[in-house]
Ligand SMILES: Nc1ncnc2c1ncn2[C@@H]1O[C@H](COP(=O)(O)OP(=O)(O)O)[C@@H](O)[C@H]1O
């Protein structure tokens with residue numbers, strides 16, 4: 155059943171993340187946040203404020219030291235590695251600053267990698283990956299390998315890979331950080347086009363130009379949320 | 389199941405993407421398997437001609453012979469020795485012969501004195517003899533029931549004797565056996581396992597009793613085919629079964645025993661060379677483990693993104709284990725090919741008979757796969773344990 159706009163997709167309930175054993179450093183301290191279907195959110199803050207830590211927790215790549223994270227109502231802490239992996243694969247699509255495409259696979263192969271091990275037929279994988287590439291305007295480049303593509307094109311392949319599973323949440327980490335202004339604008343346009351009442355898009359960035367595209371802005375400082383504002387479209 | 393098929397595809401793509409690295413680490417299993425096959429195969433082939441002969445002759449023929457500690461007369465078995473031998477459950481077929489003493493064969497009247505000093509053996513034989521010895525007729529036919537019952541004076545001569553007296557195939561001749569003219573009805577092929585038969589003259593038991601002996605002509609020798617694999621036990625039981633506690637003594641032996649001993653492979657040499665192959669396999673495995681461990685570090689971005697895309701730790705670990713498996717299969721197959729080629733070249737150069745134990749290539753392949761899988765465990769665990777957060781380099 156697909157979510158309706160405003161329904162909570164991901165909840166952080168007084169979540170802390172501490173590092174170190176003797177000298178404990180809190181990267182996040184008792185943070186509560188609810189991400190809802192339809193959200194288009196930017197998480198901003200200066201270096202060291204806890205953005206990367208937040209992204210790791212939102213993406214189920216990390217577990218909190220304290221507090222509860224629920225995705226679609228499921229307590230992430232109650233899952234084992236296989237369960238958390240399944241959760242990532244089914245509910246979250248990642249876009250990274252460094253693209254992280256697998257170099258020996260074609261664009262098509264990279265997108266299909268997100269569809270492996272889910273009992274899909276080969277044809278279904280092929281068709282869905284092709285549709286996702288079409289969606290980012292790279293259908294014609296399906297057979298090309300990452301080295302044959304520009305940075306902007308590689309990031310668009312990464313976006314296709316993130317959306318091919320139709321996730322509840324798209325998590326982007328400085329998605330334009332490695333791109334020139336033209337390509338950055340192009341990528342932001344694609345993010346705009348991905349907005350839907352049924353899913354949430356969360357971008358972690360220190361780039362205010364990127365953050366300006368978002369409708370909801372969460373500001374962090376010293377491991378805490380200091381502002382959570384809804385902004386009207388400019 | 390589709391999960392494992394997809395995993396195989398992913399692992400294969402990983403190997404195919406790094407062809408020179410893959411070929412390099414295939415070298416270990418390839419050389420190891422090739423060395424083992426060449427070592428075992430060539431040491432076997434060094435005795436290949438003897439092994440081949442042994443295989444042709446079979447090892448299931450037993451010769452039971454009457455013997456006597458007094459040893460003046462030709463010792464004989466009981467008249468019902470054949471049914472007694474057949475009563476042993478592992479006995480398949482039996483043929484009896486009986487040597488006639490004091491009967492002189494004279495192929496040429498002119499050379500009579502020669503054949504008196506060096507007599508040609510005369511044997512009474514039953515109709516089963518060629519079948520039990522597994523030999524055929526060079527020409528003509530073997531003694532049959534008609535010859536036996538009608539006391540027809542028919543004789544078969546051995547191939548060696550036929551050559552000695554220049555008897556041509558198709559030629560009709562008679563031969564003087566103890567003063568009686570016997571028609572030569574056939575020439576028996578050379579008997580490898582009992583060369584004495586090559587120069588003998590064979591007549592039926594009926595004719596032997598009629599022409600040369602008033603009493604029953606009792607057999608003195610039985611040729612016995614045992615069920616395959618039972619020849620040892622059968623030859624141990626046969627003397628007891630034939631004598632049944634009587635006064636005759638019977639000794640049973642397997643004529644291929646000597647040949648079998650001669651054709652034994654030099655196992656010491658085989659162990660040494662195969663051991664070196666095994667060492668190459670182990671060294672190769674260490675190479676696989678090292679190169680793949682480095683590869684895991686180089687591919688940490690790939691591993692991180694796969695984890696982010698929902699591939700579990702065990703799936704990623706399995707992917708690398710399957711790459712090692714692929715190296716084992718490809719390297720092992722190549723090793724089998726190279727090993728067989730080395731054997732072919734070696735046997736040709738040394739003029740040996742190519743002898744390959746059918747299990748050998750399989751053993752090599754399985755060995756390569758096992759060793760490579762073992763070598764893949766460490767890199768697979770490393771890949772599975774990588775923390776995606778640490779490899780994805782978040783901003
Ligand atoms: N693996 C780690 N071990 C120890 N301290 C860490 C680790 N990761 C982050 N930190 C600390 O947590 C705080 C927040 O870091 P981070 O989440 O990377 O912030 P940002 O991404 O906003 O720069 C920093 O003080 C950082 O030094």
Ligand SMILES: [Mg+2]
Pocket residue numbers: 202205206207782783
């Ligand atoms: Mg950071």
